[in-house]
Amino acid sequence: MEPEELLNEGSGAEKRPAVESPLVSLRRDLKMFSEPIKEVAVEIMVEGLSKYPIFIAHQHELKLGEVILDRHDLSSSWSIHASTLEEFLERGVIKPELKQRFTDTYKNPKDFMCVFVVVPEGANFVFVPYEG
Numbered sequence: 771m772e773p774e775e776l777l778n779e780g781s782g783a784e785k786r787p788a789v790e791s792p793l794v795s796l797r798r799d800l801k802m803f804s805e806p807i808k809e810v811a812v813e814i815m816v817e818g819l820s821k822y823p824i825f826i827a828h829q830h831e832l833k834l835g836e837v838i839l840d841r842h843d844l845s846s847s848w849s850i851h852a853s854t855l856e857e858f859l860e861r862g863v864i865k866p867e868l869k870q871r872f873t874d875t876y877k878n879p880k881d882f883m884c885v886f887v888v889v890p891e892g893a894n895f896v897f898v899p900y901e902g
Contacts, residue, residue: 795847820854
């Protein structure tokens, strides 16, 4: 899938019904839940669980991390799970040889949430600044 398709931006030549990109609803949900997500990140770090909290955003069933925001309970588009770099390494999501690359690119967790976005086309990490 091309980035233009994800953002629903095409050449405009073909007329088709506008379909909201899943990334638009993700941006909206992350903005709405920014404060509780940040609280969980701080808790993970303060309790010494990890220096690298990771939040997993998905729209289907996923067995990774702990559910902190369930889309069904909150009438939102995305469910959010809390995890850590350590769990990602243990479960093989991040290969041990890529750990250093991950930690080098990881942004300050006090300012940015690290989100592992899972969609049918694949998954990727994004860093989203906390609101406010």
